[in-house]
Amino acid sequence: MPVTVTHPTVTTTMGSPTVVGSPRALTQALGLLRLLQLVSTCVAFSLVASAGAWKGPMGNWSMFTWCFFFAMTPVILLVELGGFQARFPLFWRNFPITFACYAALLCLSASIIYPTTYVQFLSHGHSHGHAIAAATVFFGIACVAYATEVAWTRARPGEITGYMASEPGLLKVLETFVACLIFVFISSPYVYHNWPALQWCVVVYALCFILAAFTILLSLGNCTNMLPIRFPSFLLGLALLSVLLYATALVLWPLYQFNEKYGVQPWQARGVSCSDRNPYLVCIWDRQRAVTILTAVNLLAYVGDLVYSAHLVFVKV
Structure with missing residues (x-):
């Protein structure tokens, strides 16, 4: 077992x-x-x-x-x-x-x-x-x-x-932390409101964050036995779903933010928008790049989570 x-x-x-x-x-x-x-x-x-x-x-x-x-x-x-x-x-x-x-x-x-x-x-x-x-x-x-x-x-x-002292538990903390950073950078709707594909990315970030936070709360409350399925199986399914969702976000976010074929401005124009700005704020172009990098970081975290979760289910006896 x-x-x-x-x-x-x-x-x-x-x-x-x-x-x-x-x-x-x-x-x-x-x-x-x-x-x-x-x-x-x-x-x-x-x-x-x-x-x-x-x-x-x-x-x-x-x-x-x-x-x-x-x-x-x-x-x-x-x-x-x-x-x-x-x-x-x-x-x-x-x-x-x-x-x-x-x-x-x-x-x-x-x-x-x-x-x-x-x-x-x-x-x-x-x-x-x-x-x-x-x-x-x-x-x-x-x-x-x-x-x-x-x-x-x-x-x-x-x-x-x-569980929170194990590698998957620590990865859950990293996943929610990175998601919170993403929320900070997309806090202004004009970063994504023009395109349904970008709105889908926002849904992905929110859904994966909620599921990861729910797992952490279950562990902190010692309520994992209340799940209708075994906790390792729940973790495996959650990690697999999150990897698939974040993979779509990693493709769609940079595609619709930086590709001129989809109506975005060339990077030179976006760079100008950051030249004269409030030093205490982050301009749109920097926000878009930051979200792209953080999406890739979280995808890697979820892949590692998937590997550890699969090991718990299929390898450990």
Whole structure:
């Protein structure tokens, strides 16, 4: 009978049991790593706030990211210090690694987007710029700290753990994260409203995101047994459907955005539209290219998800 990783029984940190329900949890490697996450996110948003160095959608989004993860990391620390895992509303074996994976991805994106779309347009003094540069460095440190937690706590071969700690579970996080980035770039309807084919791509992005998010919520709520079919079979069917849908989007989106035969402007004209723009906004041409790249990235993620899901169904016994 094929098996899947759904019901964890142990948690390890660098090969040794994690101490929970005791102040010793802070002295373990994972506890120290979370303290580093807390400090780095605190310093990052404090420096930006003190300098007043956020403006426009990108600056506001970066500030929200810093503050959100600074607020959530102590929650995880307090739950483990008090041994409240059983009382936590979500399945604890899946929650911390899911949170850490999202945090690593969001911190990485913010540490890239914030300086490239905001810092380069600043016209303030050296002290102002140094504060922002230091904040970017600390946000990069937070990204590395969260990514290290994911690497330490993910499932090892032969280990029984939660689905979100396995490769398919982590890929689900990546798929939903990339889909959210796509939604940001297509937030303006004029990017796709002229063509039914582009509207189909938007439907693909939304449908695949909903299905992947539903899978994550099932795992976090420990509700996989409520499905009418076995969880591995559900994952396989979902991955196959998503690969097929994203394959159509990867063909249609660039075809109708960049091909002059379908009435779009040549790339030279689109390039001009980006020359004189608000430095804190992303022009149409850049949005279209970004969505194309992100569609290809998500298709690769779904292909990897399909391979892992097929392995769970057909190979594992």
